[in-house]
Amino acid sequence: MASNKPAPEAPSRFGSDFTTEYAAATGTESGTGLTAEFGTEGLGETDRAWEEWNPTEESVRPVRGRHRVAKQRNGLARSSTVLGVGVIAAVGAGGMATAQSKPPVSISLPDSLAEKLPDANSLPGVGALFSEESATDQAQTAAAPLTSAGITTAEAEQGATDAGEALRARILQQAEQQQSAADAEAKAAEEKAAAEKAAAEAKQKQDVAEAKAEAAKKKAEEEAKAKAEAERLAKLAAAYAIPTSSYTITSTFGVAGSMWSSGYHTGLDFAAPTGTPIKAVHTGTIKSAGWSGSYGYRTVLELEDGTELWFCHQSSIDVSAGQKVTTGDTIGRVGATGNVTGPHLHLEVHTPGGTGIDPMTWLRDKGLTV
Template structure:
């Protein structure tokens, strides 16, 4: 007894319009021939032609959702009992069982057909009305492309915003650095000006308490100047050339430490200040003070002369620190605010 199976898209049904007769090919009934329907001997004694293989291919393609038999009439195919008994229930095949009607063919109902392309469609896509797997795949690809493009655009915007923020921060820092540098320069300039002004005030106060040792003078020899006319080989003081008798004044208030003749220095007066500094007035024509006498700034203590080892009338002035070291009189006087 042969079994009859109905597959969509294989041909016409059993209604008599078109059909296939039962065919049970074996090695004994079918002579091997060269050509399209050549039959080969199988292990179980059965043979399969290219037509049977074609039926299997159609079933496989239908199960994979790759083809649709919608709109095509069914066809009856007869298979040997030995094969039909071993075939699985068509309803249990993935993607095929849903295509078959639960009702018997005796009821006269038409077989239920559904597009095989619904295989691979997600539940969400089905709820949205999608029935074609290819169209669903296309929609998913487009959606993924849009998501990737949106992510790339967002990344590009983020990079642009980051670059703009870094540029703005760099510009702000540059402006801040320039402002700080300008403020520092102005502050330094103000400090220098304030320092100069304070020094000027200090010198002005000192000048009020210090005095130039004589008037109407000309500087003829400076401290450290070399020459054979000095026994030490260099000049040890500052020479103020002036007419004989020009008044010699106390540079600052102090006490007369010595007054009298001093060899090559001629008549010399030594004025000691409160810090121990000594001021020597040499080559005087006359001395007007005595030892131990207190004098104030600007007091006359003698007269310009040409006594001792000289070539003409002048005041030879020397400055010695408390330890007896000689220093440059011009620098010392200028440090007291005097303009020499």
């Protein structure tokens, strides 16, 4: 079983010379103040009892982590370390006189102890604190002004050295940017409104122009239609003829009266002297010609579309059934035969279905003026 004897202790840090000087400086009895302040451990003991050491799992505490002194990048931490080393050295030498009312006390170390103290540069993690790099870092840190904190590289290149002024400049720049954005937005809104207004005005003008063009087109169409109708009537007028001449309209279609068996007048009366020629209104075929009771002598002319024209109360008939006639041919003469009150031509118009219609309207539709 292993055993370890304690190593011999170093000479006491508090020799007789030191205690004498300390008593003189503090005004206390020799050894009394030193003992009161620093305790009695190590002052009178020259040897200690030792016993055999047997390490066990309970008595040995595992070492955790890596014990090293990290190199600090700021001068303040390094300065604190140097100060701590100085304080330790001073306390080890006999303490510090902290009372300002007392005169400074010179501290000296015994030669035997001073020779055994290691050099500060050789201490692990401490020597680097006294290197030239540490001094350079401290100088650079001291040279850098605190007011430069928060200044960007671009601002530093522009000559900015004060953080407050740099912040103020950034705020003003941001305000200008916001104002510029607001102005741009307002300008865009104005341009949009102007464009919409111009588009509305253009559309209104286009609508007016289209309305005028539509009206002009409609007018032109109406004029063309009227012209075409006039040309059509002119051609019809050339193809149709008034049935007699020197006439007077004495009775029209639909007039009510007891003189007509139907209770109303079924034709159009052209009063004219007896013997006045009666002409074919349009080209067609004589369907019948002869006596027809109350109609007297009657001639029926059938047109190509099936329309029938009845010429009544004639004094004489100049055509016969089945004969082809053309517009203007004489087919008979005005008379007063049948149920009449005087000489006249009674003209009736019947559709292909046999319905009687107004002769005056039919003649006008053919372009004739009655």
